[in-house]
Amino acid sequence: MLYPIFAFGIPIFLCVLYCLFLGIRHYSTIPYLSFVLVIISGFLIVLSIQILNEADRVGKQQNLTAVYGYNPSLLWTTLGIGIILFVISCIIVYKEWKTT
Numbered sequence: 001m002l003y004p005i006f007a008f009g010i011p012i013f014l015c016v017l018y019c020l021f022l023g024i025r026h027y028s029t030i031p032y033l034s035f036v037l038v039i040i041s042g043f044l045i046v047l048s049i050q051i052l053n054e055a056d057r058v059g060k061q062q063n064l065t066a067v068y069g070y071n072p073s074l075l076w077t078t079l080g081i082g083i084i085l086f087v088i089s090c091i092i093v094y095k096e097w098k099t100t
Contacts, residue, residue: 001051007051011078018040018041021040034092037093040089041086041088047078047082048079049079055072
């Protein structure tokens with residue numbers, strides 16, 4: 001779970017997927033597409049928390065920088081990005097429901 005492909009690749013994929021659905025939402029009239037943005041960002045938050053918990057568990061036994069080749073503090077950026085996207089998604093959903 002702490003390999004760079006998983007720890008950073010899947011969050012990058014989720015961010016790209018978020019941007020894709022954000023663009024589709026902008027040009028589409030599908031009513032609940034904004035809720036998909038909340039789900040994607042929520043999944044990014046949960047995944048980041050799981051990776052951070054795994055890093056904390058494994059980090060007590062071995063040096064993560066030497067084993068995996070990256071600084072474990074970089075894992076906090078994926079959680080921060082997830083929280084920011086979640087807040088943006090909630091604002092979008094609130095504005096859409098307020099106008100309806």
